[in-house]
Structure formats: C-alpha cells, structure tokens
Amino acid sequence: MKPPLLIAASAIAVALLASVPLYANGYQLSLAITLLNYIVLATAWTLFSGPTRYVSLATVAFFGIGAYTAAVLAERMAWPWILLIALAVGIAVALIVGLSTLRLSGVYFVIFSFGLAELIRQIVTWYEVNVTRTLGRYIFVGIDPADIYWQLLALAVLVFAAGVLIRRSRLGLALRVIGDDETVARHIGINTTIAKVALFALSAAFMTLCGAVMAPRWTYIDPAIAFNPVVSFQVLIMALLGGVHRLYGPLFGVVPLVLLFEFLLARFPNHFSIVVGLAFMLIVYAIPQGIVGLAERLLRRKGEAA
Amino acid sequence: MSVPLLEVAGLTRRFGGLVAVDDMSLSLQAGEIMGLLGPNGSGKSTVLNLISGALRPDRGSVRLNGQEIGRAAPHRIARLGVARTFQLVRVLPSLNCRENVLAGLAFGRDALWGQAAHLRADALLARVGLAGRAATAMGELTYIDQKRLELARALALDPRLLLLDEWLAGLNPTELQEGIALVRSLRGEGMTILLVEHVMDAIRSLCDRCVVMNAGRKIAEGAPNAVLADTEVIRAYLGDDDA
Numbered sequence: 001m002k003p004p005l006l007i008a009a010s011a012i013a014v015a016l017l018a019s020v021p022l023y024a025n026g027y028q029l030s031l032a033i034t035l036l037n038y039i040v041l042a043t044a045w046t047l048f049s050g051p052t053r054y055v056s057l058a059t060v061a062f063f064g065i066g067a068y069t070a071a072v073l074a075e076r077m078a079w080p081w082i083l084l085i086a087l088a089v090g091i092a093v094a095l096i097v098g099l100s101t102l103r104l105s106g107v108y109f110v111i112f113s114f115g116l117a118e119l120i121r122q123i124v125t126w127y128e129v130n131v132t133r134t135l136g137r138y139i140f141v142g143i144d145p146a147d148i149y150w151q152l153l154a155l156a157v158l159v160f161a162a163g164v165l166i167r168r169s170r171l172g173l174a175l176r177v178i179g180d181d182e183t184v185a186r187h188i189g190i191n192t193t194i195a196k197v198a199l200f201a202l203s204a205a206f207m208t209l210c211g212a213v214m215a216p217r218w219t220y221i222d223p224a225i226a227f228n229p230v231v232s233f234q235v236l237i238m239a240l241l242g243g244v245h246r247l248y249g250p251l252f253g254v255v256p257l258v259l260l261f262e263f264l265l266a267r268f269p270n271h272f273s274i275v276v277g278l279a280f281m282l283i284v285y286a287i288p289q290g291i292v293g294l295a296e297r298l299l300r301r302k303g304e305a306a
Numbered sequence: 307m308s309v310p311l312l313e314v315a316g317l318t319r320r321f322g323g324l325v326a327v328d329d330m331s332l333s334l335q336a337g338e339i340m341g342l343l344g345p346n347g348s349g350k351s352t353v354l355n356l357i358s359g360a361l362r363p364d365r366g367s368v369r370l371n372g373q374e375i376g377r378a379a380p381h382r383i384a385r386l387g388v389a390r391t392f393q394l395v396r397v398l399p400s401l402n403c404r405e406n407v408l409a410g411l412a413f414g415r416d417a418l419w420g421q422a423a424h425l426r427a428d429a430l431l432a433r434v435g436l437a438g439r440a441a442t443a444m445g446e447l448t449y450i451d452q453k454r455l456e457l458a459r460a461l462a463l464d465p466r467l468l469l470l471d472e473w474l475a476g477l478n479p480t481e482l483q484e485g486i487a488l489v490r491s492l493r494g495e496g497m498t499i500l501l502v503e504h505v506m507d508a509i510r511s512l513c514d515r516c517v518v519m520n521a522g523r524k525i526a527e528g529a530p531n532a533v534l535a536d537t538e539v540i541r542a543y544l545g546d547d548d549a
Contacts, residue, residue, distance in 0.1 A: 170412045170419055177409045180398040187358060188463060189384035189413035245400075 010160075017153055021146035029145050035258050036152035037214055041231070042239045042250035043159045044206035047166065048199045050244035051175035054102070057232045058113035061120050062090050062204040064227035066211025068124060071137040071221050079141065083212055090208025091201050093120075098197035105182070114229070121227035128223065136222035143216040151213045159206045163247040166199070175199060233280070234261070241283045243290025252291040309372045311336040311498050312357070312467055317366035317376075319356055326352045328522035330366070334467070339489075339499045341509045341530065344519035345543055350502040351393055353519070354469045357500070358390045359383040370467065385415050387466035391456045391473050393502075397444050403431060404440035406455055410462025430458045434488060450481040457488070468492070470501040474508050486511060506534070518542070 020032055041059055049056050069086035101112050128135050166172045174195045177185040185192050211226070218225060234257070242253030260279070264272050287294050310333040317330040327349045334340050342350045355361040357368050359380035368376040375383050389410075398406050407427040411418040418426055428440055434454040436442075447455065453473060460468060474485045486508050492499065493512070503509050509516060509530050516533045518526040520542035526533045533539060 170417075173405070173409055173412055176400060176405075177398055180400050181396055183360070184392075184396050184398060184409075186380040187360070187384050187390055188410050188459065189381050189415075189417075191379075191381050 014153070014157055018150065021149050026145075029149060031258075031262065033145060033149050033152060033214075033217065034262070035254060036149065036156055037210060038235065038238055038254045038258055039251060040152060040155045040159055040210045041207055041235045042242070042254050043156070043163065043247065044203045044210070045235050046239050046244045046247065046250050047159070047163055047206070048175075048196075048203035049239070050247075050249075051172070051179045052196060052199070053179040054105075054196070054200075055110045055236065056113040056200075056203075057110060057229070057236065058097070058116045058204075059207055059235045060227055060229055060231040061113075061117035062094065062207035063211035063214075063231060064117070064120065064124075064223070065090050065093060066208035066213075067215040067218075067221060067226040068211075068223075069208075070212040070215035071139050071226075074139045074141045074216070079143065083209060086208055086212035087205055091205050094201040094204035095197060098200040099193070102193065102196045102200065114232070117227055117229055117232060121223045124227070125223045136220060138220050139216050139218065141216050145217070148213060148217055152210070155206060155209055155213065160247065162202065162206075166202075167247060171195060171198065230276075234276070237276070237280050237283060239290075241287070241290055243292030243294075245289070246292050249290055249292040308335070310334055310369075311338075311371060312500065313367075313369040313372075314353070314357065315367050315369075317353065317356055317368065318364050319352055319361060320364055325522050327356065327363075330519070330522070330524055332517050332524070332527070334498055334500060336466075336498050337493075337496045338514050339493055339501070339512055341513035341516040342500060342502045342519065343504075343509065343516055343533070343539075344525075348519040348542075349522040350519055351471055352522075354390065354471050354500070354502060357383075357467075358388055358469055381413070384463060385413070387415050387464070388469065389414075389460035389463040389465035389467075390469035391453075391460055391471055393471040393475075395449070395452045395456050397447070397452050397455050397459075399444045401444070402440065403436060403442045403447075403455055404428065406444075407431060407458050407462050410459035414463035416464055427462070430461055431455075433461065434458045435484070450477055450485070453477070453485070454488070461492075466498060468497055468499045470499060470503075472502055472504065474503060474505045482508070509534075 021029055024032060041063065045056065045059055048054065066086045069089050070082050073082045073085060097116060101109060104112055125135065174185065174190045177188070177190060178192055178195060182192055215221065238253040238257045239250045240253065241257060242251055243249030264275055268275070289297070312334040314333065315331045317327055318325065319327045330353060332340070342353060344350050352361065356363050359375070359378055359382070363376050366376065367374055370386055370388065373386070375386060398409060401409065404424070404427045407430050408423055411423045411426055431437060431440060434457050436451060436454055436458065444452070457473065470489070474482060477485055482505065489499070489512055501512070513530050515528060516530050517524055518533055518539045525538045525542060526536045
C-alpha cells in the first residue's frame with residue numbers, strides 16, 4: 001500500500017476500534033482491554049528485542065513499576081501527573097539497567113532481565129512489609145474500563161508510530177546492524193551502547209505506561225500481581241508467534257494467544273501452565289520466524305512458482 | 307617528512323601469558339600501501355585489531371594524523387576515518403546489498419542518509435563490481451561477491467586508512483586477479499591501505515613497503531622483494547634449514 005493510503009486505512013481502523021466501548025458489553029470490553037494490553041506490551045517488546053535480538057524477560061519489571069507507581073500515587077494527584085511520574089521512573093530504571101547490562105549478550109542478558117523483574121518485586125515487597133507495613137494496595141480512582149480502553153488504544157497508536165519512525169531512521173538501521181553483527185556495527189561507527197540503551201528505554205517507557213494505565217483495573221494489587229513473571233513469558237511467546245522482524249508481527253501472535261489463554265482460564269484453569277508451556281515449545285520449534293515470517297515465505301514460494 | 311597518516315609505536319598486547327604483539331612499530335604515509343606479513347599466529351590480525359579499536363593495547367601508541375587513537379572505542383576510530391574488513395568475511399545477513407553499504411554510509415565521518423545515501427550506495431556497489439545487485443540478499447552472494455560487498459561497506463566510511471585483513475584469501479585465480487585489480491584501483495585514488503596478506507603475487511604487485519612479523523615482533527621492513535629475500539624472514543616461514 002502507498003503511504004497515504006496506509007495512513008488513511010490506519011486512521012479508519014483506529015476510529016473503528018475507538019468506538020468499541022460504545023456498543024461492547026462488559027465481557028467484550030474486558031477482553032478488548034486484555035488484547036490491547038498485550039498488543040502494547042508485545043509491540044513495545046519487539047521495538048527493542050526484534051531488531052537487536054536481545055531477548056528480554058524484563059517486561060513485567062517495567063509493567064509492574066508502572067502499576068505500582070499508579071497504585072502509590074492514586075488519589076494524591078491528577079491522573080496525567082501519575083502517568084508522567086510513572087513514565088519518568090520507568091525510563092530512569094531502564095537507563096540504569098540498560099547501561100549496566102547491555103554489554104551482556106545472549107543467554108546472560110536473558111537471565112539478567114528475568115532476575116531484574118524478580119529483584120524489583122522483592123525490593124517492593126520488602127519495602128511494603130518493612131516500611132509501609134501493608135502488603136497490597138487498593139486503587140480507587142474515577143477511571144472506568146472505557147477510559148482504560150481508550151488510553152491503551154492511544155498507547156498502541158503511539159507505539160506503532162514510534163516503531164514506524166524508528167524503522168525509517170538511522171537508529172532503526174543501527175539496531176538491525178547490531179542484531180546482525182555487533183562487531184561490524186562498532187567498526188562502521190555505530191555507538192552500540194547508546195543505540196541499545198535508547199531503544200531499551202523507549203520500549204520500557206511504553207511497558208511502564210501500560211502498567212500504569214492497567215492499574216485501576218485491578219482495584220487491589222500486591223507485588224505478586226503487578227510483577228507476575230508469567231506476563232513476561234506470555235509477551236515473549238506472543239511476539240515470537242506473530243514474528244518479530246516486522247512491527248505488526250506481534251499482532252498476529254497476541255490475538256490468537258489471548259483468545260486461547262482466555263479459553264483455557266475459563267475451561268481448564270488447572271492445566272493452564274502446561275498448555276502455555278507446550279504452546280511455547282511448539283511455536284519455537286515449528287514456526288521460529290513467526291506467523292508473519294511463515295506467510296511471507298509461503299507467498300514468496302507461490303510467487304516463484306507462478 | 308610530514309606527519310605520517312598512521313604511526314604505531316611500541317605497541318604491545320598480551321593474552322594471558324602470550325605476548326601476541328610485542329613492541330611493534332610501523333608508520334604509513336598518506337597514499338601508501340603497506341603489507342603486513344608473517345607466519346600464522348605472528349600477531350598480524352592482532353595489530354589490525356589494535357589499530358581499529360577491537361582490542362586495547364597494553365602499552366604503546368597508535369596515532370592517526372598525529373592524534374592518539376590507541377585507547378578509543380572502535381566506533382570513534384571508525385568515525386575518524388579508519389575502515390576495515392575482517393579475516394572471515396562479515397556481511398550483514400539480514401540486510402540486502404544496498405542496505406549493507408547504507409550501514410557503512412550512515413554512521414561514518416561524513417554520514418549520509420536518504421536519497422543521497424541511496425545514490426552513493428549504488429555507486430559504491432558499481433565501484434566494487436556489484437552494479438545492479440542492490441536488492442540481492444546475502445544468501446545469494448558468492449564468496450568473492452561477499453568480499454566485494456564488505457569492501458564497499460568499508461569504502462562507504464570514506465576512510466583515510468583502510469585495513470584489509472586477508473581480503474584476497476580464499477579466492478580462485480581469476481577472482482584473485484579481479485581482487486588485485488580492485489585494490490590497485492583504490493591505490494590510484496590515493497587511498498592509504500594497510501593489508502595483512504599471504505598471497506605473494508598480491509604483495510609484490512600492490513605494496514610499496516612491507517613489514518614482516520614473527521612471534522609478535524617486527525623482524526623485517528622494506529620493499530617487498532628485498533623483504534621476501536631476507537634470511538630472517540625465510541627462517542621465520544620455512545625454518546633454519548632453508549635460510
């Protein structure tokens with residue numbers, strides 16, 4: 001599609017999506033919120049991890065930071081301020097973590113990013129138990145599900161816009177070069193540390209905001225809910241299923257898997273983890289390039305045959 | 307003589323107990339092509355890695371146009387105008403030919419982006435003999451074409467100093483002649499080149515001067531024919547019996 005056509009089509013799609021709360025019932029809206037939540041998280045994850053191939057399991061660390069900041073500050077100030085402060089905290093943590101860990105590569109980074117989420121959860125737990133002496137917080141703000149939905153939709157639009165702009169920029173090329181060969185990247189003049197940290201922080205910023213926006217939905221949160229490591233794994237598996245070499249790839253993973261998880265939780269809650277694990281293995285073995293990669297390969301083969 | 311473009315002095319680098327490069331010194335004037343020779347394991351690639359910033363020296367200095375770069379990060383050295391190829395060819399597998407060259411153009415000292423970069427990239431591809439291959443994927447390139455592409459990416463940095471690490475190795479005789487012609491044409495443009503090479507034909511026909519290393523140390527320096535006839539050099543390559 002030509003760029004103007006694509007922009008027009010996207011605008012219509014966003015307008016249609018924005019009208020969902022006007023006619024959806026409670027369950028449908030709740031499902032739509034879950035979908036958007038994971039679309040934002042998985043696309044934000046792909047912004048950084050897609051081109052650089054640094055697999056991060058820190059998604060929930062930032063999501064949880066956002067949720068907790070919102071929980072702590074709820075009722076103390078206006079909502080936009082809460083979002084801004086959450087954003088600042090998330091970016092600050094991402095910069096510190098990025099500068100200290102992005103020298104790690106491969107499996108060491110994976111393990112560290114997983115450990116980071118656990119570390120932050122333990123710190124928050126320790127603080128709540130020893131300082132505030134309450135484990136768990138109630139969030140009462142005048143934000144209803146439709147507001148959450150619209151905020152998530154706005155975040156989704158922003159994360160896609162950021163992705164498109166980066167992909168066309170020098171930074172986007174730098175990240176792809178880093179993903180291909182970090183040594184070559186350094187020797188053609190790319191400051192790999194700055195490129196990686198910048199994208200890690202941007203990706204974390206979206207995850208943090210997503211957590212803050214989602215916080216009012218729970219009414220009650222504690223560290224185990226806000227920093228639930230399963231979220232990081234689910235985001236990873238959704239992005240991988242969809243395909244991480246295209247910005248829109250994760251969409252094709254989020255939708256089927258959210259629906260699958262929803263079904264499993266309703267019908268087979270006790271077998272949920274087993275099926276998620278099996279799905280993970282199946283995806284990694286059977287379609288390593290994701291649905292989008294698979295579709296592109298099939299289309300190419302068809303083109304060559306014709 | 308004017309300030310050398312590259313001046314390496316007292317360069318030393320250890321790996322554990324092994325002294326890979328031991329008190330190396332060499333200097334290149336602008337426009338000169340120097341061959342860095344020596345048996346396998348004599349430290350030639352380590353010298354290139356020290357100059358390009360892939361490794362940091364334990365001692366000694368590397369000066370580019372009088373400016374110390376011995377401890378600078380590799381991306382800084384690249385931006386100052388030092389480009390390199392790798393002993394085992396390294397193209398960027400998920401990018402096509404043009405994008406590989408664009409990567410070299412986008413972050414160098416006169417960084418180019420957009421339409422101008424596209425034109426320049428296609429011109430550089432033509433320059434190394436890959437005209438019309440802009441959209442070709444890496445999997446479809448032959449070995450020599452990958453080497454050509456790697457050279458185009460290095461040239462994209464508009465280097466003042468080009469480091470070629472066995473760029474001519476592994477080519478068949480026809481390709482070798484093409485490769486030599488290509489490097490010679492760079493010399494015609496006034497490029498300064500330091501090349502690590504084992505192919506004697508290439509060394510004789512390309513290099514103004516050679517430096518020979520053995521066990522991390524410089525054992526000879528001079529014109530190619532003189533150096534290759536040097537007793538010490540023959541001993542290093544072939545052992546005492548043939549010297």
